[in-house]
Amino acid sequence: MAKKVLKFGGTSVGSIDRIVHAAKIVKKEHDRGNEVIVVVSAMAGTTNNLITHSESISKKFNKRELDVLLASGEQVASALIAGALNNLGVKSKSWMNWQIPILTEGEHTNSRIVNMKVKGINDYLSEGGVAVIPGFQGISKSGDITSIGRGGSDATAVAIAKIFDTDSCEIYTDVEGVYSSDPKKIPVAKKINKISYEEMLELSSLGTKVMQPSAVQTAMMYDIPLQVKSTFTEQKGTEITNQDNIDYTKVVTGVAYSKDDAKITLIGVEDKPGVAADIFEPLSKNEINVDMVIQNISADGKKTDLTFTIKRQDKNTAASLLKNNKKIKYETMQMNDKVSKISIVGAGMVATPGITYKMFRSLAEEKINILAISTSEIKVSVIIDEELTIRALKKLHKTFKLD
Amino acid sequence: MAKKVLKFGGTSVGSIDRIVHAAKIVKKEHDRGNEVIVVVSAMAGTTNNLITHSESISKKFNKRELDVLLASGEQVASALIAGALNNLGVKSKSWMNWQIPILTEGEHTNSRIVNMKVKGINDYLSEGGVAVIPGFQGISKSGDITSIGRGGSDATAVAIAKIFDTDSCEIYTDVEGVYSSDPKKIPVAKKINKISYEEMLELSSLGTKVMQPSAVQTAMMYDIPLQVKSTFTEQKGTEITNQDNIDYTKVVTGVAYSKDDAKITLIGVEDKPGVAADIFEPLSKNEINVDMVIQNISADGKKTDLTFTIKRQDKNTAASLLKNNKKIKYETMQMNDKVSKISIVGAGMVATPGITYKMFRSLAEEKINILAISTSEIKVSVIIDEELTIRALKKLHKTFKLD
Numbered sequence: 001m002a003k004k005v006l007k008f009g010g011t012s013v014g015s016i017d018r019i020v021h022a023a024k025i026v027k028k029e030h031d032r033g034n035e036v037i038v039v040v041s042a043m044a045g046t047t048n049n050l051i052t053h054s055e056s057i058s059k060k061f062n063k064r065e066l067d068v069l070l071a072s073g074e075q076v077a078s079a080l081i082a083g084a085l086n087n088l089g090v091k092s093k094s095w096m097n098w099q100i101p102i103l104t105e106g107e108h109t110n111s112r113i114v115n116m117k118v119k120g121i122n123d124y125l126s127e128g129g130v131a132v133i134p135g136f137q138g139i140s141k142s143g144d145i146t147s148i149g150r151g152g153s154d155a156t157a158v159a160i161a162k163i164f165d166t167d168s169c170e171i172y173t174d175v176e177g178v179y180s181s182d183p184k185k186i187p188v189a190k191k192i193n194k195i196s197y198e199e200m201l202e203l204s205s206l207g208t209k210v211m212q213p214s215a216v217q218t219a220m221m222y223d224i225p226l227q228v229k230s231t232f233t234e235q236k237g238t239e240i241t242n243q244d245n246i247d248y249t250k251v252v253t254g255v256a257y258s259k260d261d262a263k264i265t266l267i268g269v270e271d272k273p274g275v276a277a278d279i280f281e282p283l284s285k286n287e288i289n290v291d292m293v294i295q296n297i298s299a300d301g302k303k304t305d306l307t308f309t310i311k312r313q314d315k316n317t318a319a320s321l322l323k324n325n326k327k328i329k330y331e332t333m334q335m336n337d338k339v340s341k342i343s344i345v346g347a348g349m350v351a352t353p354g355i356t357y358k359m360f361r362s363l364a365e366e367k368i369n370i371l372a373i374s375t376s377e378i379k380v381s382v383i384i385d386e387e388l389t390i391r392a393l394k395k396l397h398k399t400f401k402l403d
Numbered sequence: 404m405a406k407k408v409l410k411f412g413g414t415s416v417g418s419i420d421r422i423v424h425a426a427k428i429v430k431k432e433h434d435r436g437n438e439v440i441v442v443v444s445a446m447a448g449t450t451n452n453l454i455t456h457s458e459s460i461s462k463k464f465n466k467r468e469l470d471v472l473l474a475s476g477e478q479v480a481s482a483l484i485a486g487a488l489n490n491l492g493v494k495s496k497s498w499m500n501w502q503i504p505i506l507t508e509g510e511h512t513n514s515r516i517v518n519m520k521v522k523g524i525n526d527y528l529s530e531g532g533v534a535v536i537p538g539f540q541g542i543s544k545s546g547d548i549t550s551i552g553r554g555g556s557d558a559t560a561v562a563i564a565k566i567f568d569t570d571s572c573e574i575y576t577d578v579e580g581v582y583s584s585d586p587k588k589i590p591v592a593k594k595i596n597k598i599s600y601e602e603m604l605e606l607s608s609l610g611t612k613v614m615q616p617s618a619v620q621t622a623m624m625y626d627i628p629l630q631v632k633s634t635f636t637e638q639k640g641t642e643i644t645n646q647d648n649i650d651y652t653k654v655v656t657g658v659a660y661s662k663d664d665a666k667i668t669l670i671g672v673e674d675k676p677g678v679a680a681d682i683f684e685p686l687s688k689n690e691i692n693v694d695m696v697i698q699n700i701s702a703d704g705k706k707t708d709l710t711f712t713i714k715r716q717d718k719n720t721a722a723s724l725l726k727n728n729k730k731i732k733y734e735t736m737q738m739n740d741k742v743s744k745i746s747i748v749g750a751g752m753v754a755t756p757g758i759t760y761k762m763f764r765s766l767a768e769e770k771i772n773i774l775a776i777s778t779s780e781i782k783v784s785v786i787i788d789e790e791l792t793i794r795a796l797k798k799l800h801k802t803f804k805l806d
Contacts, residue, residue, distance in 0.1 A: 016456055016459040016460060019460070020460060050479065053419055053479075053483060054483070054486060056419040057419060057422070057423060057483065057486055057487045057490055058486065058487075058490040060490075061486045061490070062485065062486045062489040062490070064496070065482040065483075065485045065486040065489065065496075065497060066482070066486070068478060068481065068482035068485075068497050068499070069478075069479055069482035069483065069486070071478070072475040072476075072478045072479045072482075073475075075471060075472075075474070075475045075478070076453065076456075076472060076475045078471065079468040079469070079471035079472035079475075080456060080457070080460065080468075080472065082465065082468045082471075083457060083460055083461065083464045083465045083468040083469070083472070084460045084461075086465040086468065087460055087461040087463075087464070087465070093467070093468075094468060094471050096471070096501075096548070098499075098501055098502075099501075099546055099547075143502055145499070
């Protein structure tokens with residue numbers, strides 16, 4: 001007998017048929033004698049519809065009320081799953097966050113789970129009941145409904161796995177697991193059987209949408225093994241676990257890409273201390289996240305060029321902030337938003353020299369020009385011309401034998 | 404300065420435009436210096452959609468979970484209204500039932516409000532805030548989400564008016580008030596300016612859908628004046644109040660009709676004590692509600708005919724219950740479901756002789772045959788051929804000068 005968290009994402013409960021199907025997966029686990037806590041997202045589309053409603057009233061819709069509004073989505077899905085389980089003969093009950101309660105702190109629409117009471121649910125589980133809990137939400141110390149951000153149902157699942165000390169945390173989704181790259185774009189992309197938290201984090205922060213990064217981070221912090229699997233097939237899925245549990249046969253685990261970036265280059269910036277700080281201060285104050293920064297040593301020791309990347313949506317704001325700030329001096333500004341970021345990720349990289357070189361060489365072989373580079377211990381990212389994205393991804397899959 | 408409950412029904416919050424419009428009505432009251440508690444139904448269509456979802460899973464969907472499911476509808480509307488009010492510059496907050504709390508008792512899907520805490524909301528009102536409360540729902544002693552039946556938002560509004568001791572309770576709806584009959588069917592029907600609780604009760608239990616009968620009953624019990632008015636026009640609406648406050652110029656206030664009835668006649672029933680009880684016992688055990696019962700004195704003292712009406716949907720069940728019960732003896736059974744019930748309602752009736760006669764005479768003038776009759780202190784109902792419904796309604800409007 002094991003104690004399990006089964007989390008179903010929005011597409012896994014996207015219709016009544018799918019809800020009944022998810023309930024059958026839960027019943028199978030319950031029939032095996034396992035204690036099951038179900039965490040559920042809102043039915044696919046619901047959250048977006050509710051957000052559209054709120055935005056039709058105001059783009060700056062009151063955040064407290066936005067949390068009340070959005071929380072209804074998971075409430076619906078929870079009640080339907082619990083109802084479907086009862087209908088299959090499985091004793092089951094939905095538990096709203098205020099009924100547990102799941103306590104959060106932080107601001108509305110972006111809270112963090114800090115604690116929850118376990119006794120009520122544990123008693124219910126030991127009586128053979130299945131507890132169904134809406135993901136994504138909680139209540140604040142003052143008793144208000146809060147939410148933990150888009151995709152927050154993953155965070156709820158991991159927090160429950162931790163606080164209820166479950167044996168596993170299974171994330172049911174609409175893909176068969178984590179892939180070396182987006183299989184819709186790169187048909188040769190392969191499912192990864194095991195991946196470390198760190199690699200998963202890099203991949204998900206680079207655009208692989210399978211799991212919410214902060215949930216992976218929490219799982220890593222408390223060493224909670226996660227299983228990502230498909231609701232619709234019986235495939236094994238991907239295990240996300242500690243690096244120690246992984247036998248690395250490949251140095252590079254996956255290739256991620258994102259197309260949401262824009263590159264800004266300031267040419268002829270003074271090369272003296274404090275200049276970079278002056279440039280990034282107004283961006284930071286306006287909550288514009290700077291991703292990659294490249295500054296070359298200047299030839300004459302006086303002037304240099306500075307390149308950085310930001311989210312594409314921020315490009316106009318960033319440009320005008322720099323133009324209108326008298327402290328920032330440069331000769332010309334170049335902007336390019338037809339770029340994409342390609343990253344190779346692998347926990348084995350740090351111990352294997354030459355990976356970066358191998359990446360650059362294979363891109364060169366495809367005549368792909370690298371516009372900017374950034375590296376971390378388990379990742380190398382490059383900015384390239386957006387048109388060349390697919391070609392780069394395919395080549396890197398070949399180079400690192402991911403296909 | 405007054406303290407008011409403003410209740411908005413489903414069609415009054417049926418779209419984002421309407422929600423914003425409702426918020427403007429609230430703002431106007433608030434700008435006048437009034438303390439306002441808003442009670443809101445789910446957006447039109449939502450509750451039916453959710454019920455359809457639950458029925459696709461099971462016709463016997465778990466009732467506890469059904470309450471959790473349906474409660475989401477009013478939660479959405481409350482958050483949207485509160486958000487819209489904030490957007491109009493009115494300080495406002497939604498209060499879920501568990502946050503107040505509104506305590507109920509009774510079974511799931513059919514609970515009654517027994518109490519609620521007032522301090523939090525009263526403090527908020529005196530700070531200039533508008534409290535928005537989802538109608539239709541509450542929580543049980545054990546902390547489960549409960550609901551008080553379809554149309555229960557009216558009951559919530561009246562209970563809040565009572566417990567918060569407000570100066571008025573305004574029911575905003577999609578019609579301009581209570582009419583002497585359905586204005587869609589009878590164009591000459593007139594809006595009633597003032598009507599007593601008793602008359603309203605008769606009218607609403609006879610099919611006038613403007614307000615939920617149990618809410619009117621509660622208002623009557625505690626003498627809470629209600630105002631029914633349109634969300635979409637600035638007309639005065641209808642006041643529902645104590646009989647003492649009404650200056651009766653008309654004996655008959657309204658003419659109601661319902662087409663959901665069926666008539667069953669048992670011919671040749673033994674005329675001895677206990678026979679009627681034997682007949683209605685199986686119906687009662689099967690929760691079939693018998694409306695009108697007519698039994699004539701038998702000519703020979705041995706056999707009589709018994710006629711009763713039931714809801715049309717129950718007719719087949721009722722017939723087979725009677726046929727299969729060996730205790731019940733009769734010669735033949737006649738069933739007619741092409742009937743409608745026409746009722747005249749008026750609190751002044753009891754003091755004005757001849758009203759019943761006048762009704763029968765005017766129906767006779769139209770050559771409308773009366774199939775059954777039932778009277779109460781403030782109501783006379785007759786069963787007639789369904790095809791003659793409109794003709795009867797028009798004639799009675801004329802007879803009692805309602806047009």
